[in-house]
Amino acid sequence: MSVEAEKPLGPIDTERPYKKLIDFRNKTYLAPLTTVGNLPFRRICKEYGVDITCGEMAMAKNLLHGQQSEWALTKRHASEDIFGMQICGSKIDQVVKACELINNETDVDFVDLNMGCPIDLVFKAGAGSALPESRGKMVKMIKGMQTVLDVPVTVKFRTGLKENTPTAHKLIPRFEELNVGLCTIHGRSRMQRYTKSANWDYIRSLKQEFTKIPLFGNGDVLSFEDYNNCKAQSGVDGIMIGRGALIKPWIFDEIKEQRHWDISSRERLDMLKRFCNYGLEHWGTDSQGVNNTRRFLCEWQSFLYRYVPVGVMEVVPQKLNERAPPYFGRDELETLMASPKAADWVKLSEMLLGPAPEDFTFVPKHKANSFEVMIYIYI
Ligand SMILES: Cc1cc2nc3c(=O)[nH]c(=O)nc-3n(C[C@H](O)[C@H](O)[C@H](O)COP(=O)(O)O)c2cc1C
Known part of the structure; x- marks a missing residue:
C-alpha cells in the first residue's frame, strides 16, 4: 500500500503547518540594512546580543535570474539563530516563485516581505512602499508566499505614503486574516526622510488595534532608554533597530544589561x-x-x-x-x-x-x- 493511501480521508489541509514557529515577542531585532547589514556586521551584532537578524533586501527578479550576488544575501552565519531574509518584488508570480526556490535552496527561519522601500525606481514598479496601495495584489502575494514556504512570512511597512495621512491601520485586518508571523512598522511615511522623528504615537494607536499577531515598532532608537520608552509608550511586542545598531552595535548589550557602556x-x-x-x-x-x-x-x-x-x-x-x-x-x-x-x-x-x-x-x-x-x- 502506498503512503498516500494511508492518509485518513478528509478535506485537503490547505494551511501548511509551519516547520518552525517563532516566538518573536520581546526579542531585539536588527533591521534589514542594504549594503551595511552584511554577514560580518551581523556577526558583530550577534556578539553584542541581538536576538533576531535579517539579511539585506533581495529583489525577487534578480533571484529568479540566478544572480549570485543576490543569492549571497540569503546566507546566514552559524551564530544567527533566528535569521530571516527580506524579499522585494512587484509581481506576484515572481515573488512566489522566488520564495519556492528560497524554501528549497536556503536555510532561513522566516521571509520578510518589503513593503517600505521608498525609492522611486522600486515604488514606480509597484514594489516596496507601493505594495500596500494595491491591497488585492498584496494579499495574493502574501497568500502565495505562505503556500510555498515552510517558514513564517513577516511584513515590514511604513505609516503610509504621506506624513499627515497615515494609512497603515487599514492593513491590519488583512494581516490578521492572513495570520502573518510578524508585522514591523517603521514609524515614517514614504515621503518623510530621516530629518523628522518617527511617529511612535501612531505606532501606539496601531498596536491597540492588533489583537492576534505580534507588532514590532521601528524608528530612532539609539539607547536603552529610547528602547524602554518606545516599548512602554507604544505597547509593541518588540523593537527593530537600524541606524542605532550601525552607530553602536553594543546597543543590544546595553538593552540587555540596562546600562550605558562607556566603551573605550x-x-x-x-x-x-x-x-x-x-x-x-x-x-x-x-x-x-x-x-x-x-x-x-x-x-x-x-x-x-x-x-x-x-x-x-x-x-x-x-x-x-x-x-x-x-x-x-x-x-x-x-x-x-x-x-x-x-x-x-x-x-x-x-x-x-x-x-x-x-x-x-x-x-x-x-x-x-x-x-x-x-x-x-x-x-
Ligand atoms: C543604510 C540603510 C539601509 C536600509 N536598508 C533597508 C532594507 O534593505 N530593507 C528595509 O526594509 N529597510 C531598510 N532600511 C530601513 C531600516 O530597516 C529602518 O526601517 C530605518 O532605518 C528606521 O529605523 P532606525 O531609525 O532604527 O534606523 C535601511 C536603512 C538604512 C539607514
Whole structure:
C-alpha cells in the first residue's frame, strides 16, 4: 500500500503547518540594512546580543535570474539563530516563485516581505512602499508566499505614503486574516526622510488595534532608554533597530544589561578588527576580498563616526536626530574615530588591513553624514 493511501480521508489541509514557529515577542531585532547589514556586521551584532537578524533586501527578479550576488544575501552565519531574509518584488508570480526556490535552496527561519522601500525606481514598479496601495495584489502575494514556504512570512511597512495621512491601520485586518508571523512598522511615511522623528504615537494607536499577531515598532532608537520608552509608550511586542545598531552595535548589550557602556577606543578598535577578520572570511583573503572588506568597513564607519562616547557627553543619552558638535576624544584614536572625513575612515582601515591601493577612493553609498540625502539605496 502506498503512503498516500494511508492518509485518513478528509478535506485537503490547505494551511501548511509551519516547520518552525517563532516566538518573536520581546526579542531585539536588527533591521534589514542594504549594503551595511552584511554577514560580518551581523556577526558583530550577534556578539553584542541581538536576538533576531535579517539579511539585506533581495529583489525577487534578480533571484529568479540566478544572480549570485543576490543569492549571497540569503546566507546566514552559524551564530544567527533566528535569521530571516527580506524579499522585494512587484509581481506576484515572481515573488512566489522566488520564495519556492528560497524554501528549497536556503536555510532561513522566516521571509520578510518589503513593503517600505521608498525609492522611486522600486515604488514606480509597484514594489516596496507601493505594495500596500494595491491591497488585492498584496494579499495574493502574501497568500502565495505562505503556500510555498515552510517558514513564517513577516511584513515590514511604513505609516503610509504621506506624513499627515497615515494609512497603515487599514492593513491590519488583512494581516490578521492572513495570520502573518510578524508585522514591523517603521514609524515614517514614504515621503518623510530621516530629518523628522518617527511617529511612535501612531505606532501606539496601531498596536491597540492588533489583537492576534505580534507588532514590532521601528524608528530612532539609539539607547536603552529610547528602547524602554518606545516599548512602554507604544505597547509593541518588540523593537527593530537600524541606524542605532550601525552607530553602536553594543546597543543590544546595553538593552540587555540596562546600562550605558562607556566603551573605550581600544575596545572599539577590537570590534573593527573582528569585523575585518569576519570580512576576510566572508569575502576572501585575495586582493578583491581585502578590497571588499575595506570598502564595507568604510561604509560602516560612515555611521560609526557619529557615536559620541558616554564619557565625553554632558547629557546622556545621545539622540539619533541630534548632531553633536565636533569634539576631541580622550585619546588620539577616539578623535580619529569621530572624524566625518572619508579619508580618515580609509586611514582607520589601513590600521587593520594594511595600506590601501593607490587608486582606492571611497564615497559612502548611504551618505550618512548628510541628512538631506539620507535615503537608502537598494539596487
Ligand atoms: C543604510 C540603510 C539601509 C536600509 N536598508 C533597508 C532594507 O534593505 N530593507 C528595509 O526594509 N529597510 C531598510 N532600511 C530601513 C531600516 O530597516 C529602518 O526601517 C530605518 O532605518 C528606521 O529605523 P532606525 O531609525 O532604527 O534606523 C535601511 C536603512 C538604512 C539607514
